Amino acid sequence: MLRDDLKQAQISAMKAGEKDRLAAVRLILAKVKDRDIELRTSSKPVEDDALVTEVLQKMAKQRRESIEMYESGGRQELADVEKGELAVIEEFLPIQMGEDETKAAIAAIKAELGAEGMKDMGRVMGELKARHGTVLDMGRASGWVKEALQ
Structure with missing residues (x-):
């Protein structure tokens, strides 16, 4: 399951001392937790992997838009941070259709x-x-x- 993969990635990033990767994984887990809280009142259950994938896709889209805006605004250092987060997010996304x-x-x-x-x-x-x-x-x-x- 994707949620378990994320938790394992968090642990391995902590052990390896990869601060940027750890921050990105924690951000993903926080967004997933937020989505879980939103769905508590929902009467329709959602499959766990579908929920995590939906959150990841939304985060990836936000990062792509931010990268584009930062680069057009001449803020390459911020675009690089977003690119790093996007790379981590895309690791957990299922392979997209061509x-x-x-x-x-x-x-x-x-x-x-x-x-x-x-x-x-x-x-x-x-x-x-x-x-x-x-x-x-x-x-x-x-x-x-x-x-x-x-």
């Missing part, structure tokens, strides 16, 4: 749902997220779905 695989999945869902135009984008995106949400960057997939539906 562009060809994603486009094939989009085509299959489009054919299955009978989607023909932009009005069906929500249905296609919903199904894509349900089936492949943990191994797919939904931001990039959104552009490919638009392209497929035009």
Whole structure:
């Protein structure tokens, strides 16, 4: 399980004295714990690995956006810190689907749902997220779905 892998990474980072890695792993664990607390009131249980993966994907997206903003603002030292955190986060993410695989999945869902135009984008995106949400960057997939539906 991803949660156990994170805890093991925290212990190994402590033993090895890797302060940056330890800080990033602790940050991930804190975000996962926050998400657990949010879901306590939810009536619908969420599978643990899916929850951790969702948190990791959100954190990775935030880091990518921050890196872009820092680099455009001339703050390379802050961008480097974010890149370090992103590298640690990506270690725990499942291997993401490639562009060809994603486009094939989009085509299959489009054919299955009978989607023909932009009005069906929500249905296609919903199904894509349900089936492949943990191994797919939904931001990039959104552009490919638009392209497929035009």
